[in-house]
Amino acid sequence: MKMIRSKICGFTRPQDALAAAQLGVDAVGLVFYPPSKRFVSIEQAQAIVRVLPPFVSVVALFVNENTERIRQVLAQVPVDILQFHGDETPEFCRQFNRPYIKAVRVQNTDDIIAAQQQYPDARAVLFDAHIEGEYGGTGHRFDWAMLPDQLSGHWILSGGLTPENIGEAVKITGAKIIDVSSGVESAPGIKSAEKIAALLAAMDEPNISEPE
Template identity: 40%
Template sequence: MIRVKICGITSQEDAWVAVEAGADALGFILVKGTPRYIEPEAAAVIAAQMPPFVATVGVFIDRTPEEIDQIVSASGLSLVQLHGNESPAECRRLRVPFVKAIRVQGERDLEALRLYPQARAFLLDTYVADRPGGTGRTFPWEIATKAASEARVILSGGLTPDNVALAVAQVRPYAVDVSSGVEIAPGRKDHRKVREFIEQARKADTR
């Protein structure tokens, strides 16, 4: 069954709506200066309330393995998602499971799939200069389809309740990830869209 991650969670209300709608994972942006940033202490409070089989994911950019491990240990998150220029060597030093994000411009970017053998999965997002994520833009899904034949892929980038079914049917990813596509404003979820997104993703996965 397709997994669904709702990212950019900043409140307990939004977290519970996502979980009750069937989300498998919640994402917390631990990158200062970004519009969906949440303090690690606040993320810890939300994560502690979640059911045991819902993954809580900390999103980081270019933090040292030691910093990441310390924050994860303090906040109780279950894994991390790395959106920066973290090297394979740095990732090997992590004590927590990780997902490596790849910003996609073309098929050549898929070479990174072979560089991080310890990654639990690869999140494919749209490349936009000076934007490490949360762009709200799609990229050619045929690239993601190719990646999904080689690795465990989490499809992201411009997904919405209106296009997620098509994305799932075409790419057949391990999971889909959404943030801005189900928001009223950065960090504030539209509960109707969250429910519709998850419903559409699951329906497409059964076809």
């Protein structure tokens, strides 16, 4: 039985998103942050979403974007969940009447606890590595030992996850939801079906979802 839900973020090509969906990925992430190597235009996003089968969630990622631009994307791309990866306030995140995920760049355990308290209505809080000046997709991991033993609500493990370390990551953290970007790429924004398949296979190893 599949126990761990997966999102692959930073698609730029329809064929890669379709391959991921066919392999069993639960959600695809589209990056609407212009400085990112994985940035997509509205037209690119539309083409990617068009090929997806039903029941695969589309997540739109923004970083300190203005309200007008986000509404413009929502009006033209069928987005299921918003993901905010910058310094957005809870009030900003909830104004779009859409489920949202709030990403937090972790430096210490206090960051984790504070984020869960600050964004109580988020669909989930996502924990990523803190790299100065970068907002996700860095290929770096944070110290998983900083995660408290008991975390309330839904949370997502991200940051430097690969097919090679996903088993260790899940065993140590007990994560039930993971978000991967650079760890399954052949180049920035170009996803490898082989790496995605290897990631999902490693996640589905017997007893992998039981933390030690």
